Amino acid sequence: MKEHYDSSVGEVYCPESIELREFGFAFFIGQFRRHISFKHGRDLHSYIQQALPKDVYYSVASYRRAAAPMADKGWMEAELPFDLDAEQVLRTDDPLVKDGWISNIYYEEIKRELFKLLDNFIEADFGLTSRDYTIAFSGGRGFHVRITDRVFKELGSQFRRQIVEHVALGHMPEWAPAKRGAIAPFTHDYGWDLRTFSWLKNRVVAHRDRSSPTHLPLRIVSQLATASKPTELCVRRTDRKVLDEYLREAMNNLTVAIDERVTVDLNRLLRAAGSVHGGSGLVCKILSKTDLDGFEPLTSAVMNLRSSKRLLVENVPLRVEIKGESLGPSDKGKSIEVNSALAYYVVVRRGAKFDIKAI
Amino acid sequence: MRNRCNARSSESAVRILESKETSVDSATLAARYPFSHWGSSFILSSWGGEELREELLNESVYAKLGKIFSRAQRSAPETIPEVDYLYPENEVSAYIAIMSFLAYSDYPENYKMRLGGHYFGWITRRTVTLLESESQGTIREYYQTDLGLPLVAQGDIVSLSLKDYLAKASKFVSPPKRTLATLPLRRGEIILSKHQAADLAGDLTFAYLAGLLERKIQVARGATNKPAWISSVQTYMKEFIPESTMFDETVNRPNDPTKYPPCISLFVEQLAKRESIPHFARFAVASFMRQIGVEKDYVVKLFTTASDFRAEMTKYQVSHIYGEIGSHTSYTAPSCDSLKISRLCPIDGYCNPRLKHPVSVYLWKWRLAKGESRRATKAISNTE
């Protein structure tokens, strides 16, 4: 940590109106200190260099008195945060993911969900642009997005909860009576209705093109093929049940499983971009949307270390490559010298121990 | 019922208040939407006095209301030819009378909010129906002037900026019923047909009126100019609302937050996070706590984390709910329906459709836990 911060502390991001933010620090001895504030970015940087915390956090909220105890802080506003964490976003209970062993394939999947959040919701629905939000690799199992637009920053938790519902639960069509005893699933042509309609159309029409069987009656398939917008679709009352199954599938595919607790919490501390995630050894990195395409955490978010360490490899369940060196299942039981970034990465995940004999 | 508003509308009001619409005069619009700026202007022009939306109305408005009531009392029912549906003076005075009655009556505050909720539900449903047949210009004027939300016309449809909507809607004490996910969103705009614009206006109007009543109740708490007719109306109302339904006894149980119903848990959680919650939600928390036998000091402490906490005021209000000061009436927690009407119930449906009261839900959870532990004890003894 010292080696990294000696050369790279300047990369720790100083948020807008830093004096109004609460900072929190976790230390290697298990202590957590919060209710700390800094007047300037340079004060934060020298604090980090001196205290060498394991983790650095700052509040999404701005307070009148950021260093005061919670009840006296005087909440002013809070960025609207989204946390995309591998376990939740991928809806997986893979024990490797739980323990933080995340392969590039998984990171690619999380990125796809992140693009869904940005393209379909933050931009297409809320009308925000890249100037209104920041993206960061969390340094661990996913990504953070913070909306910094003023109106969103002033929302209370009730509306933040609605935003979570909008993104993570979606909206099943409302179904309304249509002409001649038929019913129409969609009541308008925008937002969730448009998204669901487009998904349904692609899914069903694609199935039909590949002549793969779907259990949707043909009349619905052709209705969908001819409808050019959501409100043009009407079906028989008896078709509702079968179409509802598809609509539920649409919800599963179109929603993004963000962490509700993070988004609705008006006082959340989130990891500071540019700081090291003490539990993973990767750097929490600010990214632009265009950076995301080529972004690979194990290449682009590693600590700036030149030294190396000798390890006794215990169990590295998947091949991990950092700075041209790698460790994997076949190295079990070996004593190997690797660069410090890779060493930190596997040691904190209990995949190896520092080889004391070598020291 | 014949709509005679055009025939009998106040000519002077029409002259003074030139509506932006050429087809409908503003007195007619005052009759249709008595809580709107049209209603307010009608009062100003034909009665004099203060703006309709002022929290406290002045004596001249009450005097005028009194005259209208006494006229109605003197006429034998059979001599009243018909009900003046949408007659401006009737509509506007009825609206003022209802709001004043709700604010100044001696009912418990949860009852006032509950009665208000019924009235607002009815009047906003009517507003939606009426707005649907208005011109786009009138709808836009209503949004702009009364809801503070500019609409942009795009042919047959209108659009509303999502940010404007959020900024406005998030300030209401009870948020609009329509959630974000149901709105027709397109790149930061809410795209509305006339029907949808009317529907959303109804929703926002409800939230606006609920907030207004809450403010009026707060102002009426310390007011000295309580209109004289309020007590007679309240006596008359006893026939419809037996007062016994408003008060009941506490059900002393140990305070177990894990058994709180979702609404109370949510409010307590929001308070703990220093969020400001609607007055009615605070009332629900305090009266719920009183009913389950929680000490007053514990409740005051719950509120000490609220962002707008003022120690003396909080103590005063909680003591009031506990029946220690004021009317010495201890208040009952609002029912599920009241909370739903005020949009404060966080779930769809009911925790238990047969109970419909947070305190009953709390007791039910106790019974469930007791039943489970009895069953568990039985299961253990069976295996031994």
Ligand code: SF4
């Ligand atoms: S149903 Fe009743 S008890 Fe349950 S959360 Fe809603 S208001 Fe509370």
